[in-house]
Structure formats: C-alpha cells, structure tokens
Amino acid sequence: MPGLDELSQHKSDGLRTAARHPVPKGEPILEMRALQKKYGAVEALKPASITFLSGEVHAIVGENGAGKSTLIKLLTGVIRRTSGEVFWCGKLVQLDNPQEAIARGINAVHQEVVLCPHLSVAANMFLGDEINNAGLMRKRAMTEAAQSVLDDLGFNLPAAATLGSLTIGQQQLVATARAAMRGTQFLIFDEPTAYLTRQESAQLFRLIRRLQGEGVTIVYISHRMEEVFELADRVSVLRDGTHVGTRKIGETNDAELITLMINRTIEQIYHKEHFAVGEPIIETRGLSGPGFEDVSLTVRAGEIVGLYGLIGAGRSEFALGLYGRHAATAGEVYWQGRKVNIANERKAMDLGIALAPESRRDQGLCLNLPIGLNINLPIFNRLTRGLTINRQKEIENADRQIRDLKIKTPSRRVLASAMSGGNQQKIVIGKWLSHGAKLFIFDEPTVGVDVGTKAEIYRLFARLLENGAGIILISSYLPEVYELSDRLHVFRRGRLVASHDYRAASHEEVLTQAIGV
Amino acid sequence: MSAETVDSGTGPAPRKGVSILFGLTLLGLLLFLWLLLGLATNSFWTPNNISNLLRQGAMTAILAVGQTFVIITAGIDLSVGAVVGFTSVIVAWLLAAGVPLWIAIILTLAFGVLIGAFHAFGIVRMGLPPFIITLATLTSLRGIGLLITNGSTISITNEAFTNFSRADFLGVPSLFWMVIVVAIPAYVFLHLSRFGRYLFAVGSNSEAARLSGVNVHRTIYLAYILSSTCAAFVGLLLASRIGIGNATQAEGWELQAIASSVIGGTSLFGAVGSVHGPLLGAFILATINNGANLLNVNSFWQRIITGVLIIVIVYFDQLRRRGAR
Numbered sequence: 001m002p003g004l005d006e007l008s009q010h011k012s013d014g015l016r017t018a019a020r021h022p023v024p025k026g027e028p029i030l031e032m033r034a035l036q037k038k039y040g041a042v043e044a045l046k047p048a049s050i051t052f053l054s055g056e057v058h059a060i061v062g063e064n065g066a067g068k069s070t071l072i073k074l075l076t077g078v079i080r081r082t083s084g085e086v087f088w089c090g091k092l093v094q095l096d097n098p099q100e101a102i103a104r105g106i107n108a109v110h111q112e113v114v115l116c117p118h119l120s121v122a123a124n125m126f127l128g129d130e131i132n133n134a135g136l137m138r139k140r141a142m143t144e145a146a147q148s149v150l151d152d153l154g155f156n157l158p159a160a161a162t163l164g165s166l167t168i169g170q171q172q173l174v175a176t177a178r179a180a181m182r183g184t185q186f187l188i189f190d191e192p193t194a195y196l197t198r199q200e201s202a203q204l205f206r207l208i209r210r211l212q213g214e215g216v217t218i219v220y221i222s223h224r225m226e227e228v229f230e231l232a233d234r235v236s237v238l239r240d241g242t243h244v245g246t247r248k249i250g251e252t253n254d255a256e257l258i259t260l261m262i263n264r265t266i267e268q269i270y271h272k273e274h275f276a277v278g279e280p281i282i283e284t285r286g287l288s289g290p291g292f293e294d295v296s297l298t299v300r301a302g303e304i305v306g307l308y309g310l311i312g313a314g315r316s317e318f319a320l321g322l323y324g325r326h327a328a329t330a331g332e333v334y335w336q337g338r339k340v341n342i343a344n345e346r347k348a349m350d351l352g353i354a355l356a357p358e359s360r361r362d363q364g365l366c367l368n369l370p371i372g373l374n375i376n377l378p379i380f381n382r383l384t385r386g387l388t389i390n391r392q393k394e395i396e397n398a399d400r401q402i403r404d405l406k407i408k409t410p411s412r413r414v415l416a417s418a419m420s421g422g423n424q425q426k427i428v429i430g431k432w433l434s435h436g437a438k439l440f441i442f443d444e445p446t447v448g449v450d451v452g453t454k455a456e457i458y459r460l461f462a463r464l465l466e467n468g469a470g471i472i473l474i475s476s477y478l479p480e481v482y483e484l485s486d487r488l489h490v491f492r493r494g495r496l497v498a499s500h501d502y503r504a505a506s507h508e509e510v511l512t513q514a515i516g517v
Numbered sequence: 518m519s520a521e522t523v524d525s526g527t528g529p530a531p532r533k534g535v536s537i538l539f540g541l542t543l544l545g546l547l548l549f550l551w552l553l554l555g556l557a558t559n560s561f562w563t564p565n566n567i568s569n570l571l572r573q574g575a576m577t578a579i580l581a582v583g584q585t586f587v588i589i590t591a592g593i594d595l596s597v598g599a600v601v602g603f604t605s606v607i608v609a610w611l612l613a614a615g616v617p618l619w620i621a622i623i624l625t626l627a628f629g630v631l632i633g634a635f636h637a638f639g640i641v642r643m644g645l646p647p648f649i650i651t652l653a654t655l656t657s658l659r660g661i662g663l664l665i666t667n668g669s670t671i672s673i674t675n676e677a678f679t680n681f682s683r684a685d686f687l688g689v690p691s692l693f694w695m696v697i698v699v700a701i702p703a704y705v706f707l708h709l710s711r712f713g714r715y716l717f718a719v720g721s722n723s724e725a726a727r728l729s730g731v732n733v734h735r736t737i738y739l740a741y742i743l744s745s746t747c748a749a750f751v752g753l754l755l756a757s758r759i760g761i762g763n764a765t766q767a768e769g770w771e772l773q774a775i776a777s778s779v780i781g782g783t784s785l786f787g788a789v790g791s792v793h794g795p796l797l798g799a800f801i802l803a804t805i806n807n808g809a810n811l812l813n814v815n816s817f818w819q820r821i822i823t824g825v826l827i828i829v830i831v832y833f834d835q836l837r838r839r840g841a842r
Contacts, residue, residue, distance in 0.1 A: 345730050349730045366725050367722065368788050388709040388710050
C-alpha cells in the first residue's frame with residue numbers, strides 16, 4: 001500500500017518509529033502475563049495469559065460479559081489493569097493510556113462507530129492528524145489522499161461525502177481505513193460485522209486478509225462462528241472473565257468452541273418445539289408501504305414465520321408498516337379474518353400486535369430511564385386508577401417481569417442504559433409480555449445478545465406459541481431463522497421473493513434468493 | 518459490554534434516591550442561605566422581608582414548573598417571559614373593556630392555552646425546533662402587546678383584582694399560596710400520573726415511546742400548553758401586582774425560569790426533572806437577590822453571582838450523577 005506509507009511518514013516521533021519495526025512473522029508481538037482487571041471486588045478479567053503472534057488473525061470469542069470488552073480496553077489503554085504484565089515486542093510496557101497504545105501501533109475498530117457524522121469521510125480519516133500547510137488545512141490534498149486510500153482498499157466510497165450520509169456498515173469501513181493508514185501494527189476488531197451487509201462484510205474480510213498479508217496482527221472479536229472459522233488462525237475463548245483456552249483453528253470445531261463458551265450444545269441453543277397450527281391471526285394481501293411492496297403472507301396461531309433477507313431488504317419496514325408506524329399505500333390486512341385498517345401504533349397494540357423493534361437503542365428503550373418505567377410504558381393506562389398510577393401495581397408488574405425473565409439487575413430503578421445487550425432485549429420483551437398480544441414481531445431479537453440469553457429467548461418463543469400466539473421473526477442471521485421458522489419468507493429489495501417450509505430449502509438456496517444472483 | 522458494570526454491582530444508584538438527595542441538598546442550601554442572611558443582617562428575618570421574598574420568588578417558581586415540563590420532553594420554552602407581558606396586557610385590556618373579572622381571567626388563561634398549542638403545532642406539524650418556534654413567539658408576542666397598547670400601558674382600576682396580590686392568607690402572601698395551588702396538581706401530574714411518565718419517555722426516546730403506544734404528539738401539546746398556561750397565570754399575578762398591563766414587562770424571565778429549573782436538577786437533555794427542584798431553584802435565586810439587596814450589593818454583582826451559582830450547582834449535580842455510576 002504505497003499511499004499509506006507515504007501518508008504515515010509525515011509523522012514520526014520516537015514511539016512511532018519503534019512501532020514500525022515489527023517482530024518477525026510468527027514471533028510473539030504482544031504477550032499478556034496474568035493480566036487481571038477488578039472493578040471493586042468483582043473480577044471482570046481473571047488473570048489471563050494470552051500470546052498474540054505477529055501477523056496472525058487471533059479470534060476472541062465469548063458471551064457478553066465474558067470479559068472481551070475488558071480485554072480490548074486493557075490492550076488499548078482505555079482502562080488500567082489491576083495486576084499482571086504486558087510485553088510489546090518483547091519489552092515490558094505500561095499501556096495505561098490510549099495515546100501510548102496508538103503511538104505503539106495498537107488500534108481498535110469499535111462496533112459502534114466513534115467518528116464525527118457531520119464531517120466528510122476524508123476529514124474523519126485525517127481527524128487529529130490533518131495535513132497542514134502553514135497552519136491551514138489542505139482540504140483538497142486530504143480528500144485526494146483519502147480517496148486514493150479508499151480506492152486502493154477497493155471500498156468504492158466517496159471521500160468527499162459526509163460520513164453521516166453513509167450506512168453504518170460503510171462508516172465502519174471508513175473507521176477501518178482510518179486505522180489502516182495510521183501505521184497500525186496491531187488492530188482489534190470488536191464485532192465488526194454486526195451492522196454490515198454481506199457485501200460489506202466481504203469487503204472487510206478482504207481488507208483484514210490484506211492487512212494480515214502486510215504483517216499486521218489482527219484480533220477479531222465476534223459472536224459469529226462461521227466468521228471465526230473463515231478468518232482466524234487461532235482462537236481464544238473467554239467465559240465469565242476466565243481465559244478457558246486457545247486453539248489452532250484447524251484443530252477445533254464450532255461445537256467445541258461453543259461448549260467452551262457456554263457449556264451447552266448447539267441443539268440446546270436453537271430450542272424448537274412444534275405446536276398444532278391454528279387459525280390465521282393476521283393475513284396481508286398485496287401490502288405495500290414505504291420500503292416494501294406487494295407483500296402477502298399469513299401468520300397462524302402456534303407458528304413462527306421467519307423473514308430473512310439482507311439489511312435493507314424491507315423486512316423491518318414491513319414490520320413497522322404492519323404495526324401502524326407508517327401508513328400502507330396499498331393492499332389489505334386481515335386480523336383474525338376481519339379486514340382492518342391499522343392507522344397507528346395504539347390501534348395495533350389494541351388489536352394484539354406487539355413489536356420488539358430492530359434497534360433497542362433507537363426504537364426499543366428509553367435508555368436513560370429506569371428499567372421499571374420501560375417495562376410499564378405500554379400499560380400505564382391500565383395501571384392508572386382515577387387520576388394517578390397505582391404505585392403498588394406498577395412496582396409489582398416491573399418486579400414480576402424482572403424476576404420471570406431473569407433480568408440481571410439489583411433493582412427496577414436502575415437505568416436501562418446500564419444493562420448489557422441481552423438484558424436490554426429482555427426489558428423490551430418484558431414490555432410486551434406485560435401488555436400481552438396475539439402476534440409478536442421480533443425484529444433482530446438476538447443481535448448483541450449472548451448465547452445464554454439467546455437460548456432463553458428461543459425458549460420464550462415456545463412458551464408464547466404454546467399459549468396460542470403467533471410470531472414473526474426477523475433476522476439477518478440465517479441459522480437463527482432457518483432453525484426456528486415453521487415458514488420462512490425471503491425478502492429482497494422490498495419484495496417477498498420466496499417462501500419455504502421448515503428446513504425445506506438449503507442454506508445456499510435461501511442465501512442465493514436473498515442476494516438475487 | 519455494560520454487563521460488567523452491572524455484574525460488579527456498581528450500577529447507577531437508584532434514580533429516586535438521587536432525586537430526593539438532590540432535593541435535600543438544595544433545601545439545605547436554601548436554609549443555609551437563610552441562616553447566613555439572618556446572621557449577617559438584622560432585616561432578613563422580619564415578617565415584611567419574608568413576605569417580600571415569598572412574593573418575589575413566587576412568580577419565577579410558577580414559570581419554572583411549567584418550563585420544567587417542557588424541558589423534560591427535551592424541549593425549551595423561550596416565550597414564557599413574553600407570554601407574561603402579553604397576558605398582562607390582555608387582562609388589563611379586557612378589564613378596561615368592561616369584561617367581568619372572572620371571564621377576563623378565564624379568557625386570559627385561554628390565551629395561554631392557545632399560545633402553547635401553537636408552539637406544539639409548530640413543533641409537531643411544521644417540524645420546527647422548540648428553540649426556534651418559541652423564540653419567534655417571544656418576539657412577536659411582545660410586538661402584538663405593544664400594538665394593542667400602542668406602546669404604552671393600560672391601567673387596571675379593578676380593586677378586587679389589584680388587591681389580591683397584596684393580600685395575605687393565614688399570614689402568608691396570597692402570591693405564595695398560588696405557588697402551592699400550582700405545585701400540588703403539578704406534582705400529581707408529573708410524578709403520580711401516567712402523563713408524567715409519558716413526558717419522561719418522550720424526552721428520553723420519542724421513537725421508543727411512540728412504538729410503546731404513547732401518543733407523542735399529544736404529550737408535546739400537553740407540555741407546551743401547560744408551560745404557556747403557567748405563564749399566562751403568572752401574567753395575571755403580575756398584572757395584579759403592578760396594577761397595569763404592559764407588554765414589555767417580565768423581560769428575561771424566561772431565563773430566570775430556565776435557570777431555576779436547571780438549578781433544581783432538570784437536565785436540558787430531557788428525561789430528568791421534578792416539581793420540587795425548580796421550586797427550590799426559584800426561591801434560591803429569589804433569596805440571593807433579596808439578600809444582595811439587604812447587604813447593599815450592587816445589582817450588577819447579583820447577576821454575576823447568579824451566573825456563577827448556576828455553574829457551580831449544575832457542575833456538582835453532574836459530578837454526583839457521575840459518581841453514582
């Protein structure tokens with residue numbers, strides 16, 4: 001990458017020069033010895049010793065709360081360790097602030113993009129490292145340089161565009177390019193594909209292999225087993241803050257890794273029970289709206305209807321349309337055989353539709369409000385007696401959902417923002433369990449959710465079906481919809497393009513229909 | 518991975534506890550100021566001065582309560598000072614035209630409702646930021662008021678009306694009683710009714726509130742109508758107190774109200790606030806002004822002190838919130 005070398009040359013302090021002399025491929029570049037982190041009395045990371053070899057892709061897997069984030073923060077200097085040692089290129093280092101980590105060539109690409117959405121792509125790539133001419137920024141030079149880097153990486157992104165106008169996936173590619181052009185020796189990816197389309201993931205994987213080819217050491221954190229097996233040379237497993245093992249990728253398989261992560265088998269995760277399918281709950285005929293067109297499908301009592309497609313295929317838009325968030329432009333909806341017009345969300349709720357939306361952060365939760373308030377939000381009208389809310393009932397209902405769903409919190413008064421992804425999802429589900437519904441729509445219910453909670457959520461599906469409800473399950477993760485759906489519909493560009501019965505088509509067939517090649 | 522923060526048992530302290538604690542510290546600050554002024558001056562703890570203090574704080578306190586409803590929805594109402602001046606003109610005009618007192622009062626309050634509804638309409642239907650729409654009414658209402666009065670003032674001759682603000686009830690100024698008349702229903706509304714919960718939910722994440730069946734538009738209408746109606750009510754009290762209707766009165770009161778609310782622990786980012794906080798905030802500000810007058814502090818200094826106080830109080834409030842995390 002000639003462009004990159006040129007760009008990183010204009011900055012060369014002592015540390016950076018040191019970082020530009022990596023150890024030979026296959027030798028330890030970073031070594032943790034009994035690295036430990038305690039928050040108060042709790043060990044977020046028990047003394048762990050992991051060695052990262054120069055030029056390898058080292059995957060780290062584990063459930064949420066297993067200590068992966070703690071590990072990243074320790075290695076990037078965001079938090080200080082409680083005890084233990086870190087050796088960088090064979091030398092003992094402090095790594096107690098982010099600047100030191102960056103100067104040594106250790107960088108991280110975070111799951112949530114931490115860049116400035118209002119600045120251009122080029123400005124973001126050069127942020128804090130601008131090309132100056134006598135104190136004035138050389139905007140055009142930066143845009144050209146950034147463009148050549150992006151083109152060189154094969155990203156097909158405009159360097160002059162405003163970052164915020166790109167998809168989250170594209171923004172992540174920009175963040176990666178940013179890290180790549182800063183002379184990075186050691187790059188950590190924190191679940192990078194969570195928001196990426198397949199195409200963007202493929203671009204990212206190409207970039208990772210390319211960086212690896214140039215001798216950069218990659219640490220790759222992911223929930224998705226198939227990515228780990230596609231990319232990694234070695235994989236380390238964390239469980240409950242403990243490093244439970246490191247394997248060469250050729251000497252392990254996903255069953256072993258999952259067992260290491262959670263002590264459970266795959267069959268136990270995708271918990272599926274079959275119930276007698278009952279009367280139709282909802283039927284759409286030629287329904288169209290913003291983002292989806294001409295969708296006809298039926299959900300019956302006791303069945304899970306899966307909607308699979310790429311991000312942006314119109315599944316979430318269809319769900320929001322069904323829920324009355326956006327007005328339909330054409331088509332009809334029948335609720336238990338009766339034609340209905342779902343004009344707004346309240347109407348949908350009153351019919352008996354519940355929606356656990358795609359984004360917990362943007363649509364699902366009031367993050368800076370207490371868990372209890374979130375759980376009770378749909379039913380305050382029921383909790384009200386006269387002018388005021390019945391406090392007793394409010395408390396009882398919140399505590400019951402917290403107990404039933406095993407939400408890990410000391411109190412219903414803790415803010416929703418303090419919860420992990422899995423527990424936040426449980427709060428969203430708790431809202432709708434206390435409200436009650438005939439049709440539950442779960443849009444990406446397990447994104448950012450740990451394997452243990454996933455299994456709990458799937459068991460909950462079975463319980464809902466048993467009680468005569470129907471479920472629409474939207475997921476971009478094929479194994480999930482594939483293993484759980486009684487009927488699987490494939491979406492592409494806003495249209496329903498194919499339908500399959502339970503396990504009737506192969507993964508490849510479904511994927512091909514979703515991509516449309 | 519925020520799970521770690523939770524698992525370690527160091528999650529944020531319960532919200533309610535923080536709110537009460539903050540209320541207590543503010544009350545402590547207020548009592549401390551009173552004690553200090555009592556020691557430093559002979560005239561502070563006189564019935565006259567206390568009555569005066571309660572009157573001074575009363576109007577800001579009522580404005581601040583209304584303002585807090587709006588700020589909790591992550592909005593802002595810059596128009597309240599202008600509404601006070603405008604409605605003082607309206608009531609004086611109606612009385613001068615011979616409209617019976619109680620009808621004049623109801624009509625004036627109805628103007629408050631209309632102004633608030635207009636704000637909400639601008640926000641909900643026209644998609645204007647709250648700052649802009651209320652800034653626009655701030656200037657236009659002053660203009661309309663000046664047009665009505667032709668730039669001068671309208672005297673109020675109705676004695677029953679003007680005597681009200683000077684009267685006492687059970688030894689407490691009637692203006693202060695009005696604070697209680699507003700604060701109790703406001704407390705029930707914000708802390709005990711579902712509409713209060715909806716204000717918080719809308720301020721925290723309006724899309725999540727909407728998808729949970731909350732009528733977001735209605736909630737915004739409610740907040741702005743309540744704020745403007747509180748302001749119209751203060752307009753009545755002010756007209757009663759000064760005996761005239763004058764569109765240029767209450768200049769800068771919107772900032773006093775916002776300051777009281779913020780001192781009282783309301784977050785300008787929305788979803789954090791209470792009724793007792795802004796009340797205490799308003800009386801802290803009134804006490805500082807009152808004390809400064811008694812101590813013969815230059816009134817220019819009063820403004821500086823108020824500014825410094827806002828910074829200090831809000832800074833410590835944020836420190837504690839962060840510390841609780």
